[in-house]
Amino acid sequence: MTSPLQQKLKVTGPVVVTANRLGDGAVVYRTAQGNWTGDLAGAAVVTTASAATELLAAALADKLRAVDVYVAPVELTAEQQVIPGNLRERIRLNGPTIPLPGES
Amino acid sequence: MYVYDDFDRTLVEERVRDFRDQVGRRLSGELTEEEFKPLRLMNGVYLQLHAYMLRIAIPYGTLSSDQMRMLAHVARKYDRNYGHFTTRQNIQFNWIKLEQLPDAMADLARVGLHGMQTSGNCVRNITTDQWAGVAPDEIEDARIWAELLRQHLTLHPEFSFLPRKFKIALTAAAHDRAAVRVHDIGLRMHRNSAGETGFEVIVGGGLGRTPFIGKTIKPFLPKRDLLSYVEAILRTYNQYGRRDNIYKARIKILVHELGAEKFAREVEEEWQPIRNGALALEAAGVAEITQRFRYPDCPVLEDEPAELGRARAGDPRFRIWLDNAVFNHKLLGHAIVTLSLKPVGAPPGDATAQQMDAIADLADRYSHGEIRVGHEQNLVLPHVAQRDLPALWRALDTIGVATPNVGLVSDIIACPGLDYCSLANARSIPVAEEITRRFKDLDLARSLGRLHINISGCINACGHHHIGHIGILGVEKNGEEYYQVTIGGRADDAARLGTILGPAVPYGEIADVVEDIAAAYLELRERPDEHFIHTFERVGVEPFKERVYAAG
Numbered sequence: 001m002t003s004p005l006q007q008k009l010k011v012t013g014p015v016v017v018t019a020n021r022l023g024d025g026a027v028v029y030r031t032a033q034g035n036w037t038g039d040l041a042g043a044a045v046v047t048t049a050s051a052a053t054e055l056l057a058a059a060l061a062d063k064l065r066a067v068d069v070y071v072a073p074v075e076l077t078a079e080q081q082v083i084p085g086n087l088r089e090r091i092r093l094n095g096p097t098i099p100l101p102g103e104s
Numbered sequence: 105m106y107v108y109d110d111f112d113r114t115l116v117e118e119r120v121r122d123f124r125d126q127v128g129r130r131l132s133g134e135l136t137e138e139e140f141k142p143l144r145l146m147n148g149v150y151l152q153l154h155a156y157m158l159r160i161a162i163p164y165g166t167l168s169s170d171q172m173r174m175l176a177h178v179a180r181k182y183d184r185n186y187g188h189f190t191t192r193q194n195i196q197f198n199w200i201k202l203e204q205l206p207d208a209m210a211d212l213a214r215v216g217l218h219g220m221q222t223s224g225n226c227v228r229n230i231t232t233d234q235w236a237g238v239a240p241d242e243i244e245d246a247r248i249w250a251e252l253l254r255q256h257l258t259l260h261p262e263f264s265f266l267p268r269k270f271k272i273a274l275t276a277a278a279h280d281r282a283a284v285r286v287h288d289i290g291l292r293m294h295r296n297s298a299g300e301t302g303f304e305v306i307v308g309g310g311l312g313r314t315p316f317i318g319k320t321i322k323p324f325l326p327k328r329d330l331l332s333y334v335e336a337i338l339r340t341y342n343q344y345g346r347r348d349n350i351y352k353a354r355i356k357i358l359v360h361e362l363g364a365e366k367f368a369r370e371v372e373e374e375w376q377p378i379r380n381g382a383l384a385l386e387a388a389g390v391a392e393i394t395q396r397f398r399y400p401d402c403p404v405l406e407d408e409p410a411e412l413g414r415a416r417a418g419d420p421r422f423r424i425w426l427d428n429a430v431f432n433h434k435l436l437g438h439a440i441v442t443l444s445l446k447p448v449g450a451p452p453g454d455a456t457a458q459q460m461d462a463i464a465d466l467a468d469r470y471s472h473g474e475i476r477v478g479h480e481q482n483l484v485l486p487h488v489a490q491r492d493l494p495a496l497w498r499a500l501d502t503i504g505v506a507t508p509n510v511g512l513v514s515d516i517i518a519c520p521g522l523d524y525c526s527l528a529n530a531r532s533i534p535v536a537e538e539i540t541r542r543f544k545d546l547d548l549a550r551s552l553g554r555l556h557i558n559i560s561g562c563i564n565a566c567g568h569h570h571i572g573h574i575g576i577l578g579v580e581k582n583g584e585e586y587y588q589v590t591i592g593g594r595a596d597d598a599a600r601l602g603t604i605l606g607p608a609v610p611y612g613e614i615a616d617v618v619e620d621i622a623a624a625y626l627e628l629r630e631r632p633d634e635h636f637i638h639t640f641e642r643v644g645v646e647p648f649k650e651r652v653y654a655a656g
Contacts, residue, residue, distance in 0.1 A: 020151055020155075022130070022137075023131065024202060024203065025151055025155035025201065025202065026154070026155065063133070063137065067137045067151065068526075086583055087522065087585065088153070091153060091522060091523060092153050092154065095154060096154075096524060096533070097534055098523060098533050100186065101185070101450065101456050102186060
């Protein structure tokens with residue numbers, strides 16, 4: 001399988017680097033300080049391929065805290081709030097779109 | 105129930121110890137993800153959108169009440185209080201933590217459950233008829249042969265790294281309830297003119313990106329040759345199956361490219377030198393497995409007892425359930441009961457920990473402690489005395505598993521889709537839920553009769569959409585969810601792939617399309633008892649297409 005670093009990154013808008021936390025699989029985002037957070041608002045948002053590559057490389061090097069690292073699109077609202085850029089990422093952030101059994 | 109011996113118990117316990125060590129080394133950084141991933145996959149552990157997912161095998165769909173209670177315990181202690189029964193007679197837990205997986209597996213091992221060979225390029229859980237052992241139309245109990253295969257193919261060193269995953273299904277009844285024609289190997293028991301029983305061997309079936317109905321390469325294989333012939337097929341596949349392209353690696357592609365006749369010749373060549381060797385099944389060996397299946401001591405009972413007749417006459421809800429979810433048992437005075445895991449507006453195949461515990465208790469009380477899991481994602485109590493049906497129904501109704509929709513339009517088979525799965529392109533569960541709401545009027549659903557809807561959230565086809573009477577495939581178009589519809593597929597004895605209806609429709613329109621297809625069927629059928637699939641076979645796709653796309 002090709003490493004995400006070997007794949008040509010196409011960045012046409014704001015993106016973040018996301019992954020799943022090793023210990024429990026929870027969705028996490030790479031911060032500008034080189035940590036991981038479950039809060040998308042705390043993610044480092046970049047807009048160029050070179051910045052995304054740099055962020056991704058640092059995240060991939062962190063092999064002990066996160067797995068399945070990749071670049072994901074986000075959008076910025078008028079209030080500069082970061083929101084997921086597609087349905088898959090919305091579901092990753094917010095959970096299933098249906099009530100879980102026992103909750104409904 | 106099959107009673108595991110010390111060998112099985114040791115195998116499972118050793119696997120838990122190994123996995124605990126592997127998880128520890130991964131969490132400490134001693135193992136990289138690249139090193140660890142194949143190890144976790146060998147134990148049924150995937151990483152999905154939100155969390156790790158653990159898939160547990162339920163060999164040939166048979167569960168004891170104690171095993172069901174353990175599944176409830178795992179759901180409660182390590183997950184979010186529910187589990188998802190799959191189309192391959194497995195159960196999946198969607199929220200499990202890697203750190204807790206060794207403990208969860210140790211708990212499961214106490215009742216003989218595990219995730220071995222529920223993932224990876226090996227022979228997966230062997231599936232069969234959920235009515236095996238109790239079906240009136242069966243020749244033999246298919247589980248005996250499934251168990252022989254399971255034992256032979258568990259951790260088989262030669263077949264642990266096949267070109268791709270490998271699925272075997274087996275049936276020994278007149279009616280195919282195991283969808284054997286869409287498996288890598290399908291085995292179907294027949295009786296020949298001499299009165300002997302043997303297997304029709306079907307290979308190269310499968311769904312996914314490139315669907316095929318399997319081809320029969322051996323019309324009648326004596327039972328003694330089952331292991332050696334399956335071994336020969338696997339060896340042939342292992343040697344010639346493509347490893348250079350994941351999309352062409354399944355045996356169905358090999359059979360298609362070589363042609364069934366050439367493939368059969370290759371298998372024959374592989375088989376002849378081994379057929380009379382160590383793998384030939386002698387009667388004593390089969391008897392040893394057979395006697396490890398313990399059958400309940402069901403008393404001889406009156407068929408259609410008076411109390412059942414009174415309950416039927418006295419309560420229309422009970423009568424509707426009885427006619428829909430209760431089936432003939434091979435023993436007089438007994439019944440097979442299907443528990444619908446398809447309530448209106450809920451995810452198909454999910455059961456809460458509370459439901460699992462309650463079902464285990466009801467199995468103890470009414471079904472000699474035995475439960476079955478079917479590929480339609482429903483459960484079965486296989487040994488119910490007919491006189492107990494009214495009380496059982498009340499209990500099942502209380503816990504929400506007595507929706508009388510078995511085999512009807514709302515008995516939908518669906519994969520987890522984009523709500524959980526990292527491979528999916530589109531959601532399956534909300535589509536299924538919306539369709540069940542549209543058809544919640546039971547009179548309408550019953551008037552439509554047998555109508556199978558299958559939904560997959562991507563081309564991998566875990567929801568078996570190709571063989572649904574109505575098949576729905578989720579795709580992604582420019583960032584939006586669209587759904588492609590096929591009709592006329594079927595999974596049974598006359599298995600066939602569905603025909604594409606027309607252009608894919610957006611998420612908001614898919615339930616309307618299903619309603620249009622149902623309405624067209626009601627107009628097109630010749631008689632109320634002409635099933636949807638038969639109407640389709642008579643009139644073809646065009647009248648349905650016209651109805652659905654006319655409004656557009």
